[in-house]
Amino acid sequence: MSKIEIKNIYKIFGPKPEQVLPMVKDGAGKEQVLEETGHTVGLDNVSLSIEEGEIFVCMGLSGSGKSTLIRHINRLIDPTAGQVLVNNVDVLSLNAKEILEFRKKTMSMVFQRFGLFPHKTIIENVAYGLEIQEVPEDKRKEVAQGQIDAVGLQGFENQYPAQLSGGMQQRVGLARALATDPQILLMDEAFSALDPLIRSEMQTQLVDLQSKLKKTIVFITHDLDESLKLGDHIGILNGGRLVQVGRPEDIILNPADDYVKAFVKDVNRSKVLRAKTVMTKINKFDTSGINPSSTYKYDEDTFIEDLIPRVLKDRSTIEVINKAGTTTGYISSEELSEALTKTN
Amino acid sequence: MELLTDPSWLYDWPKWLDIPLMKWVNDGFKVFNEEYGIYFEYVNNFLLGAILSLKKFLIMLPWPLVIALVVAIVFFSSGRKIGTTIFVGLCTFFIGFLHPRFWDKAIETTSIMLIGIIICVFIGIPLGISMARSVRVRNATLPVLDLMQTIPSFCYLIPGIMLFGLGAVPAIIATVIYAVPPLIRLTDLGIRLVDTEVIEAAEAFGASDKQKLLGVQLPLALPNIMQGINQCTMMALSMVVIASMIGTRGLGDEVLLGLQQLNVGKATEAGLAIVLLAIVLDRITQAYGQRIQERNTAPK
Numbered sequence: 001m002s003k004i005e006i007k008n009i010y011k012i013f014g015p016k017p018e019q020v021l022p023m024v025k026d027g028a029g030k031e032q033v034l035e036e037t038g039h040t041v042g043l044d045n046v047s048l049s050i051e052e053g054e055i056f057v058c059m060g061l062s063g064s065g066k067s068t069l070i071r072h073i074n075r076l077i078d079p080t081a082g083q084v085l086v087n088n089v090d091v092l093s094l095n096a097k098e099i100l101e102f103r104k105k106t107m108s109m110v111f112q113r114f115g116l117f118p119h120k121t122i123i124e125n126v127a128y129g130l131e132i133q134e135v136p137e138d139k140r141k142e143v144a145q146g147q148i149d150a151v152g153l154q155g156f157e158n159q160y161p162a163q164l165s166g167g168m169q170q171r172v173g174l175a176r177a178l179a180t181d182p183q184i185l186l187m188d189e190a191f192s193a194l195d196p197l198i199r200s201e202m203q204t205q206l207v208d209l210q211s212k213l214k215k216t217i218v219f220i221t222h223d224l225d226e227s228l229k230l231g232d233h234i235g236i237l238n239g240g241r242l243v244q245v246g247r248p249e250d251i252i253l254n255p256a257d258d259y260v261k262a263f264v265k266d267v268n269r270s271k272v273l274r275a276k277t278v279m280t281k282i283n284k285f286d287t288s289g290i291n292p293s294s295t296y297k298y299d300e301d302t303f304i305e306d307l308i309p310r311v312l313k314d315r316s317t318i319e320v321i322n323k324a325g326t327t328t329g330y331i332s333s334e335e336l337s338e339a340l341t342k343t344n
Numbered sequence: 345m346e347l348l349t350d351p352s353w354l355y356d357w358p359k360w361l362d363i364p365l366m367k368w369v370n371d372g373f374k375v376f377n378e379e380y381g382i383y384f385e386y387v388n389n390f391l392l393g394a395i396l397s398l399k400k401f402l403i404m405l406p407w408p409l410v411i412a413l414v415v416a417i418v419f420f421s422s423g424r425k426i427g428t429t430i431f432v433g434l435c436t437f438f439i440g441f442l443h444p445r446f447w448d449k450a451i452e453t454t455s456i457m458l459i460g461i462i463i464c465v466f467i468g469i470p471l472g473i474s475m476a477r478s479v480r481v482r483n484a485t486l487p488v489l490d491l492m493q494t495i496p497s498f499c500y501l502i503p504g505i506m507l508f509g510l511g512a513v514p515a516i517i518a519t520v521i522y523a524v525p526p527l528i529r530l531t532d533l534g535i536r537l538v539d540t541e542v543i544e545a546a547e548a549f550g551a552s553d554k555q556k557l558l559g560v561q562l563p564l565a566l567p568n569i570m571q572g573i574n575q576c577t578m579m580a581l582s583m584v585v586i587a588s589m590i591g592t593r594g595l596g597d598e599v600l601l602g603l604q605q606l607n608v609g610k611a612t613e614a615g616l617a618i619v620l621l622a623i624v625l626d627r628i629t630q631a632y633g634q635r636i637q638e639r640n641t642a643p644k
Contacts, residue, residue, distance in 0.1 A: 104550035115545035
């Protein structure tokens, strides 16, 4: 069973969404609905399943409905139609009191503009989730201190958010979200407001944290490079519709439509494609021509970025091995050039 | 029939085309006063008691002690700003320095205002909060606030006198009607202006409405609410001066006296004393709000 299941969600903004729903269900486009009824289609028949422990990236341009989608998971927004299941519980069936409990226990959220409380110190901000859960003060200070240490903000505990830089503020946001030890982390364009160097640093920090914590993370972004770097799976939204879901290499190699194609056109493929995706399988590779002394073994999950110097500079062949150490395939300059230049 | 043959009624407004609102209101008010006057008596006694005891207490204190108290309040509420503190201390001193009689009068004015402001806070802040939370309440309240702000103050001073008699109590009622709208509006605005992402953050952690209001919305709206209290104070002061015309004692009656005697010097002195009192009250109420504001938007 998936951790989060979203089934046929529709969200229409406007005074009378129910009346517009049939029209949207019949396949009317976003512009048509806006013109004829004045209602805005936020989400149009979106279905997704997100597995436990993965980073699911939801990508799209502004207005594509990605922020609306993420707010359905913790029910900050109610859908016009459809179902949201978290841990196999229908979120929409919860009453007002249950929904508060559900938010406290199950998930927390990180925001684009950080959403920190300007009147609280850093440590009070980080402890906020626990404060809401009425955890005693000394206990929540202790947990908050641990999270502050984990994101490397020791010494800033008693500062106010406005005294910190953007990158530091977002680390506070991350620490605050992790302090309640949630199963699910919702990150709404969490790194979009940061400058490129800090953003890259934060991405790396998130990947590191995730390798230890194994949370289920739903990450929203408009940046393809970011989604490729972070995502185990990526869902691409356009105009409220989900146009493609897949692993990063699926998106790169088999874009579903022109919209996705336009997105992936300028991607640095060597940073996304892994050895196992581009190799020729062992049974199909002609091993007679290779020189064993210039053959190097690499793990199948290596990005081909790391193989390029070996293959091109040392004119060697890569022997791809799986986790058990068995050879599964080979990569020579031929495979590399095909992987890097293939256009769809 | 005559209407058709004689068109003169089209040129001058005819006498018979008149809604007898005046008579209705007067009759209604008379019945109201007879039926419920006794309750207003209670309110009157209560408020009068509150004003008198506050006034007696403040007048009983030696004047240097009162100045010292004002200085201490400003010093701590402004976050230990020396300049502001000295300035406000001097202003307070000059009220008595202008004319020894002004000191007790200023205290009398302040007592009436303080009671009025306390009532304003108890009405204004809860009402502002409920306006921010419910569109219905806001739609119902806004026209009433518009009415309160546009209706000339004498229109409610007169029924005030009839219900409470001459003196301080109708002045307080008029003060509340006149001074509470900005506090209500600024409380409502302050709460609605709190960053939506911050509110969403609180909601995402499962904060209940009460936790959200007390822990996030009110503290963040506080600079605006303090601004509202500041506005409320200034308007209350101007109303207390107007209320001298219905026999409210205080600095206002000095102005009125100067006016009646065509004594320019007297009116100037009294006017200056009111300005000084306004400055003192303004600094006290602004200092606190400013300090919170500075912390929330500390420079990078």
